[in-house]
Amino acid sequence: TPPGTIHPPGPKGLPILGSLLSIPPYHSWLRFFQWSQEYGPMTQISIAGRPQILLSTEKVANDLLRTRSTVYSSREQLPMAAVLLSSNMRPLLLPYNDLWRAGRKVMHHLTMHSAAISYGSVQLEESLRMLYNLMRKPAEYETWFERYAAGLMLRIAFGKRLLTGEEIYVKRILSVVHTLERVASPGAYLVDTLTWLMYLPDFMAPFKREGKRLHREELDLFRNLQDDVRKEIANGKLKEENFTSRFLSEQEKWGLSDDEGAYVIGTLFEAGSGTTAAAMMNFILAMIHHPSSLAALQKELDEVVGGERLPGFEDMENLPRVRAVVKETLRWRPVTAGGVPHRLTKDDIYEIDGKKYFLRAGSNVHANQWAIHRDPSLYPEPENFLPDRWLDPQYPTWKEPLSIYPNIQGFSAFGFGRRICPGLNIAERSLNLLVARIAWACDINAKEGWKYPDYDYTKGFNVQPNWFPFKLKAREGREYLVEQAHEKIWGTA
Numbered sequence: 443t444p445p446g447t448i449h450p451p452g453p454k455g456l457p458i459l460g461s462l463l464s465i466p467p468y469h470s471w472l473r474f475f476q477w478s479q480e481y482g483p484m485t486q487i488s489i490a491g492r493p494q495i496l497l498s499t500e501k502v503a504n505d506l507l508r509t510r511s512t513v514y515s516s517r518e519q520l521p522m523a524a525v526l527l528s529s530n531m532r533p534l535l536l537p538y539n540d541l542w543r544a545g546r547k548v549m550h551h552l553t554m555h556s557a558a559i560s561y562g563s564v565q566l567e568e569s570l571r572m573l574y575n576l577m578r579k580p581a582e583y584e585t586w587f588e589r590y591a592a593g594l595m596l597r598i599a600f601g602k603r604l605l606t607g608e609e610i611y612v613k614r615i616l617s618v619v620h621t622l623e624r625v626a627s628p629g630a631y632l633v634d635t636l637t638w639l640m641y642l643p644d645f646m647a648p649f650k651r652e653g654k655r656l657h658r659e660e661l662d663l664f665r666n667l668q669d670d671v672r673k674e675i676a677n678g679k680l681k682e683e684n685f686t687s688r689f690l691s692e693q694e695k696w697g698l699s700d701d702e703g704a705y706v707i708g709t710l711f712e713a714g715s716g717t718t719a720a721a722m723m724n725f726i727l728a729m730i731h732h733p734s735s736l737a738a739l740q741k742e743l744d745e746v747v748g749g750e751r752l753p754g755f756e757d758m759e760n761l762p763r764v765r766a767v768v769k770e771t772l773r774w775r776p777v778t779a780g781g782v783p784h785r786l787t788k789d790d791i792y793e794i795d796g797k798k799y800f801l802r803a804g805s806n807v808h809a810n811q812w813a814i815h816r817d818p819s820l821y822p823e824p825e826n827f828l829p830d831r832w833l834d835p836q837y838p839t840w841k842e843p844l845s846i847y848p849n850i851q852g853f854s855a856f857g858f859g860r861r862i863c864p865g866l867n868i869a870e871r872s873l874n875l876l877v878a879r880i881a882w883a884c885d886i887n888a889k890e891g892w893k894y895p896d897y898d899y900t901k902g903f904n905v906q907p908n909w910f911p912f913k914l915k916a917r918e919g920r921e922y923l924v925e926q927a928h929e930k931i932w933g934t935a
């Protein structure tokens with residue numbers, strides 16, 4: 443370390459392996475959170491010689507990842523996920539380089555606020571179908587939320603309509619998403635820890651053959667989806683503009699090859715489907731645990747929207763509690779609970795309480811959402827689901843005017859700095875709309891006798907609660923209105 447600086451505190455770990463064996467194979471954020479309680483807002487650990495910096499308050503994460511984003515915006519190049527599976531083309535995993543920058547420009551163009559508004563009609567239609575199905579078969583809630591999110595993304599990314607959920611390209615695209623989840627999970631492949639294994643020839647390295655095969659599969663799918671849109675344009679059959687048609691119409695300006703562009707749009711699809719669906723599952727869980735929050739939400743909806751029509755986007759400025767419930771759901775049970783680590787590209791020094799901490803270039807910097815969202819100085823009673831913290835001046839997170847706040851712009855649940863989630867505007871509109879419509883139409887209650895565990899979640903870096911039962915009942919007169927509206931758009935199917 444340079445003179446006058448020290449390493450951030452942290453557990454000692456073993457020689458060579460460091461803290462590798464102390465990190466559980468899944469839900470690593472829970473362990474990181476424990477360490478933050480012991481060592482403070484900035485903790486350093488080593489995993490097999492690779493330094494990891496854990497950030498556990500919003501201030502530290504903002505000071506580094508946002509304010510110093512020129513050096514905190516890269517990603518570690520994991521051999522299996524970034525190199526073999528993605529062939530250095532998947533924007534989510536790219537280092538901070540020209541290809542990432544070019545892809546990010548396209549993403550911004552496709553997802554910025556004004557573009558996000560233009561997908562509103564698709565969100566209204568898909569949300570209606572979700573609601574209709576949820577009210578008929580609540581136990582299949584996972585399918586309905588996944589179908590909403592994947593259906594929305596398919597339409598806006600490739601102009602394809604998802605009708606049965608059994609379409610072949612849907613199965614293929616979901617399998618690509620699941621593969622990425624699996625392959626990119628920490629510890630899934632030894633080569634990610636012992637990187638020299640990459641020097642083995644293919645015949646001695648089954649992981650290499652597997653990675654290359656998976657890459658061919660996903661590239662083939664991304665190419666097919668792109669080709670379909672290209673053909674529709676050529677035949678004059680394009681029904682509505684979509685991400686791919688917009689990309690192709692200005693491809694030269696973006697300076698990306700067909701495959702690079704296909705990966706940008708494929709990444710938007712895969713990053714946008716599971717996350718939105720998982721957030722909605724968390725919302726149902728929150729309502730089960732906190733019936734008074736649902737009652738307050740319904741009161742607001744009844745006052746603002748009434749019982750004669752479904753809520754829509756035009757109501758959102760008058761529905762601060764809907765927005766507060768969305769934000770609180772993302773805080774209480776974060777979907778990307780450990781965040782997506784950023785890689786530091788230049789040595790840096792950061793001071794806390796007069797101590798100068800040295801942060802080495804090449805460190806992985808984790809904005810640990812689980813810990814950040816449980817910082818009691820920002821979120822009093824952090825374990826409590828409290829939408830009021832966004833609505834009541836006695837809480838530090840309250841902000842006026844309530845016609846605009848709370849919102850999720852810049853919220854830590856979507857990451858930090860130059861890597862911040864580009865799908866934020868689309869996600870925000872989806873979540874607000876779905877929460878408003880479900881609460882308007884349904885009563886939701888816990889199933890008697892069922893023990894709801896405190897934290898029973900899937901493995902991976904985007905997590906959703908394992909299946910749980912609940913009771914759903916249509917609110918007086920609302921079922922008919924939902925059926926009518928559904929039939930108008932989707933017919934009786």
Ligand code: HEM
Nearest residue numbers: 534710713714717718721778782856857858861863865869
């Ligand atoms: C509840 C919904 C969502 C949550 C909680 C979420 C969260 C996140 C987080 C935490 C990151 C990492 C940011 C960082 O590195 O600092 C991220 C990245 C990303 N998100 Fe989202 N996201 C959501 C929805 C979406 C949607 C709907 C889309 C697409 C329309 C999307 C597209 C992406 C992409 C492409 C990246 C990679 C950005 C990059 O590495 O440059 N996300 N998201």
